[in-house]
Amino acid sequence: MDAERCFTVMPRFTDTIAALATPAGTSAIALVRVSGPDAGRIAREILGEIPAPRLARHGDYKDRAGSLVDDALFTFFPATGSYTGEDALEISCHGNPFIAQKILEDLLARGARSAEPGEFTQRAFLNGRMDLSQAEAVMDLIHARSERALAAANQQLRGALGRRMNELTERLLGALAHVEAYIDFPEEDLPAEDSDGIRRTLESLATDTARLLATSHYGELLRDGIKTVIVGAPNAGKSSLLNRLVGHERAIVSPEPGTTRDFIEERIIVGPHCLRLIDTAGLNPDPGAIEKLGMAKSLERVAEADLILLVLEAGRPLPALPKAVTDRLSVGLALIVINKIDLTPSPMTPSLPNAVPVVRISALTGTGIEGLVATLVQLADSIQPIDKDNFIVINARHSDALTKAKLGLEDALAKLASAGPIELIASDLRGTLASYGEIVGKIDNERMLNQLFATFCIGK
Secondary structure (H helix, E strand, O other): OOHHHHHHHHOOOOEEEEEEEEEOOOEEEEEEEEOOHHHEEEHHHHHOOOOOOOOOOOEEEEEEOOOOOEEEEEEEHHHHOOEEOOOEEEEEEEHHHHHHHHHHHHHHOOOEEEEOOOHHHHHHHHHHOOHHHHHHHHHHOOOOOOHHHHHHHHHOOOOOOEEEEHHHHHHHHHHHHHHHHHHHHHOOOOOOOHHHHHHHHHHHHHHHHHHHHHHHHHHHHHOOOOEEEEEOOOOOOOOHHHHHHOOOOOOOOOOOOOOOOEEEEEEEOOEEEEEEEEEOOOOOOOOOHHHHHHHHHHHHHHHHEEEEEEEEOOOOOOOOOOOHHHHHHHOOOEEEEEEHHHHOOOOOOOOOOHHEEEEOOOOOOOHHHHHHHHHHHHHHHHHHOOOOOOOOOOHHHHHHHHHHHHHHHHHHHHHHHOOHHHHHHHHHHHHHHHHHHHOOOOOOHHHHHHHHEEEOOOOO
């Protein structure tokens, strides 16, 4: 990793861990990982010597009783060049679950213990191989659902957020040093020119922190997908559209209006984006008791939507729509989909609100679907913009820390403007410094770290 470090490297572990790093089940190859001070000894016991660093060594894996388990490849990584920052051994065997389990059991018999979920990455963090934001990016990389999410995860894994936080930290430390100098020498008043310089620095930090905080919404879209809600009158073809975009019969389709009583959700990939498609109950102006419940859920989904697809039936006038829907129909956040054009030779376009863009399709035959997908990509690009030179996204933990940092800077600026006690200004800045440190891992919170890494899979 090439990010500068701004956290304390903690002592290395004294035990050795082992785990299967590939998913359970039959496959061509399985990978068993070992990490810790006994990795070299274990390699020597199995092969008679420690393999040359980072070079795959072909050999027989024999258990402690001398019985042949498998024909395997062994790769040894010294601590200075390993993922975890400690001696590590990777064993590639045939992907028979029985073989992998036999190897793992033998490794445990040789003195290793079973790794906890995320423990390899946790050791990499605690041994100074990566900062905490990079460790979190490992999980984002594993679960990336789209090209855009993959690009963001790779950027974080290479230390983009860590470098940004180091930059903010250095600027804040400079301002804090000036402030604390006047605490150490209370007989000196804070000159006006120094006060202005500190104010400008803090204002700049507050602006940059707010900009970084604003990317949290993009982070949610990348991880979960753009919430795309399909709404319209009963029997307009909402479920047929969902099925066409998903590529299989996910929703029940019937000529009878009101088939969908609850919402159905599926994820699809359009271009570099992941969309969470949500098919909702029809908006019936005269609903029955059950339909009312379905419509209420539909309107809840509309209120939460990042993008709305309003499906209208070709040849019919614009139906009565709830205000909760019409209020969300705006350029860049909504798309009108005229469906069933195969049933109407010259479909008329109803009077539409707010100049929302329109596409015409037949969900039944597939006509116009390519154009619809192209339009969805354009809308997703506008909802989830990307600046390749400044592409930072953050998660909920980062957002909480940055919110606290922003409030600390604002409090310090308010005290500075009112000529408040210099000691209180320094306290606000130290709190902001601690909040910055939380993002990359300059923290002492074992419970938080254990909870964070417990979300990882075993073997990672």
